Amino acid sequence: MRDEREYVEYVQARMPWLRRLAYRLCGQWSAADDLVQECLVALYRHWRKAAAADSPDAYVRAMLVHAYLAERERSWTRRVRLVADGIASAATPLTGAEHRVDLLAALAKLSRGQRAVLVLRFWEDLDVAQTAAALGCSTGTVKSQTAYAIAALRRLLPNYVPGGADAP
Amino acid sequence: MRDLFATLPDDPPPLSPGYLDTVLTRGRRAVRRHRIAAAAVWAAVVLVLAGLVVPGVALPARPATPAAKPGLPDHFAGYSLLTSTVAAAPPGRAIALYGYGNGETVNMFQSLVVGADGDTYRRVDAMEERDRPSALLAPDGTRVLLGDDRGATGDLILVDLITGTRRSIPIGGRVGVRLLAWSPDGRHVAYSAAPLSGTDEFGTVNVVEAEVARTGTLRLLDLETGRSTEVPAIRPAWTAAFAPDSRRIAVQVGQVAHLIDLDGREHGSVQIPSGRELAAEVGWSPDGRLLATVPWIYEGPLNGTTGGDTGHHGTFLWKVGDIEFVPVTGSGTPPAPVPDVVQLLGWRSMGSVVVATINAAGHMSMAEVQVGAGTRRTLSRFDTGSTCELGIESCQLFDLHLATGLLPELGVRHSGRPQRGPWPTLLTAVLGVVVLGAAFLLWRRQRPPASLRQHHME
Numbered sequence: 001m002r003d004e005r006e007y008v009e010y011v012q013a014r015m016p017w018l019r020r021l022a023y024r025l026c027g028q029w030s031a032a033d034d035l036v037q038e039c040l041v042a043l044y045r046h047w048r049k050a051a052a053a054d055s056p057d058a059y060v061r062a063m064l065v066h067a068y069l070a071e072r073e074r075s076w077t078r079r080v081r082l083v084a085d086g087i088a089s090a091a092t093p094l095t096g097a098e099h100r101v102d103l104l105a106a107l108a109k110l111s112r113g114q115r116a117v118l119v120l121r122f123w124e125d126l127d128v129a130q131t132a133a134a135l136g137c138s139t140g141t142v143k144s145q146t147a148y149a150i151a152a153l154r155r156l157l158p159n160y161v162p163g164g165a166d167a168p
Numbered sequence: 169m170r171d172l173f174a175t176l177p178d179d180p181p182p183l184s185p186g187y188l189d190t191v192l193t194r195g196r197r198a199v200r201r202h203r204i205a206a207a208a209v210w211a212a213v214v215l216v217l218a219g220l221v222v223p224g225v226a227l228p229a230r231p232a233t234p235a236a237k238p239g240l241p242d243h244f245a246g247y248s249l250l251t252s253t254v255a256a257a258p259p260g261r262a263i264a265l266y267g268y269g270n271g272e273t274v275n276m277f278q279s280l281v282v283g284a285d286g287d288t289y290r291r292v293d294a295m296e297e298r299d300r301p302s303a304l305l306a307p308d309g310t311r312v313l314l315g316d317d318r319g320a321t322g323d324l325i326l327v328d329l330i331t332g333t334r335r336s337i338p339i340g341g342r343v344g345v346r347l348l349a350w351s352p353d354g355r356h357v358a359y360s361a362a363p364l365s366g367t368d369e370f371g372t373v374n375v376v377e378a379e380v381a382r383t384g385t386l387r388l389l390d391l392e393t394g395r396s397t398e399v400p401a402i403r404p405a406w407t408a409a410f411a412p413d414s415r416r417i418a419v420q421v422g423q424v425a426h427l428i429d430l431d432g433r434e435h436g437s438v439q440i441p442s443g444r445e446l447a448a449e450v451g452w453s454p455d456g457r458l459l460a461t462v463p464w465i466y467e468g469p470l471n472g473t474t475g476g477d478t479g480h481h482g483t484f485l486w487k488v489g490d491i492e493f494v495p496v497t498g499s500g501t502p503p504a505p506v507p508d509v510v511q512l513l514g515w516r517s518m519g520s521v522v523v524a525t526i527n528a529a530g531h532m533s534m535a536e537v538q539v540g541a542g543t544r545r546t547l548s549r550f551d552t553g554s555t556c557e558l559g560i561e562s563c564q565l566f567d568l569h570l571a572t573g574l575l576p577e578l579g580v581r582h583s584g585r586p587q588r589g590p591w592p593t594l595l596t597a598v599l600g601v602v603v604l605g606a607a608f609l610l611w612r613r614q615r616p617p618a619s620l621r622q623h624h625m626e
Contacts, residue, residue, distance in 0.1 A: 023180065037191055121169075123176075
């Protein structure tokens with residue numbers, strides 16, 4: 001099974017990146033690993049198409065983001081969430097822990113779409129076009145949703161004064 | 169914002185053991201399931217298409233092979249828009265010809281025959297093309313003869329139920345016709361004919377029937393030669409019934425049944441009691457001694473100033489009356505009347521008649537009644553449930569005829585699945601498009617979401 005061998009090689013090489021992206025979207029490692037598994041199972045089915053894509057990473061990223069967004073459409077019985085390693089796990093004493101906890105809590109209050117656009121733009125460092133491609137929407141939607149998400153974050157983090165360029 | 173996100177650690181913890189193995193196992197299972205589901209979907213599509221196409225194909229006419237004994241189904245099938253036509257798929261000899269349906273909101277009447285040798289139902293398309301005129305079913309059930317309710321006509325149409333073919337029988341000039349009776353030997357048909365004046369009634373329902381009933385002159389058609397012989401003295405002919413020997417016919421004019429031979433010579437007459445009429449088509453008893461009479465539906469035959477309303481033709485069977493018998497020779501005591509009858513349909517023997525009856529709930533059935541004793545046995549029931557006009561109206565019966573020559577040896581069979589013949593081509597095409605569309609949507613759902621899904625981000 002040449003396809004499966006290539007698939008395994010790809011997954012082994014890209015697993016840390018995928019888990020990290022999933023964690024940034026979900027905010028919990030257990031949920032992130034579940035999301036990655038869903039994505040990888042789907043990738044197994046569509047491996048040939050993904051491998052033949054111009055950028056397999058972009059293809060897989062889009063699959064992961066869509067799997068994350070699709071969870072909001074599933075019935076509530078399938079959306080079982082483990083909370084043991086959620087915000088509480090982020091309370092491990094670290095430098096700047098208060099910002100971390102506040103940001104994670106604030107991100108958890110955003111809609112999945114807004115959270116995804118922030119993660120892709122500012123954590124994954126994608127530009128607007130790449131973010132739009134990953135989300136499957138227009139660049140205009142990315143810009144507007146980014147603005148809404150940042151405004152929401154500012155409301156949720158009133159004590160934080162941003163020092164960098166936040167413009168979408 | 170990037171600075172803020174940079175404060176978040178995201179070093180992944182160790183993966184659980186066997187994580188990748190689990191992914192591979194689930195991936196292989198997903199592929200298997202997908203292949204099975206795709207195969208099942210396509211198999212279903214192929215089966216559905218086969219189910220659509222096969223009934224839609226006009227197979228060579230294969231009418232039912234005559235059974236040893238003709239039979240009536242114990243239940244007539246309900247209304248269906250999928251019933252094919254005699255021309256598309258000949259049904260073979262029929263035991264019954266009837267009108268079925270309702271026109272309360274939408275005109276959805278059908279002229280149907282049901283097979284004598286199987287549960288074969290067909291629409292008589294020739295009748296539908298001529299606005300469902302008066303029609304007769306041959307005593308042996310192999311042919312249907314019909315006039316034309318669109319107006320005056322120059323021919324009658326003889327439909328062969330064995331081959332599905334039609335034969336035009338010219339009747340001279342264009343006249344309105346009203347078919348009266350078919351001789352037991354199948355050779356002669358009595359009908360009345362009259363020029364249509366195009367009065368105010370023209371354009372309403374059953375206009376030809378009504379006008380010809382008031383003005384029509386008796387004609388006798390020889391089906392072997394195709395020649396019609398007019399009997400000018402018999403006018404206006406109201407109802408008629410052939411004698412069992414097929415050589416004489418009783419025709420009611422006013423309240424008198426004139427007994428004439430096939431040459432038009434009158435050999436006698438019988439007075440029909442006031443308020444009654446000779447039972448149409450089947451009023452002469454098998455032993456030739458009695459005429460059966462039934463009550464008028466409305467006003468009876470034209471008596472010079474009133475009457476002549478043919479409301480019982482083309483309208484629903486509903487009115488309950490009785491059958492009374494009048495001696496043809498004027499001697500002897502007739503049997504006791506048969507009560508609770510909607511229509512006399514024929515004779516199984518001298519002592520037994522087949523009638524249509526209706527119960528208090530409006531359900532129609534056919535029963536065999538012993539003349540004199542009055543004992544009755546239900547032979548068959550009609551479906552008069554709310555299946556007509558797309559399920560919003562009950563189904564009504566009208567213009568009911570049996571193949572009277574088959575009644576003596578008639579059996580009752582357990583009704584099976586109705587054989588309605590190939591579906592209408594248009595319906596088959598529409599359903600084919602729907603199924604293909606559904607298959608396309610299913611196929612689209614199987615595609616990878618990343619290439620298709622457009623998520624809203626709100």
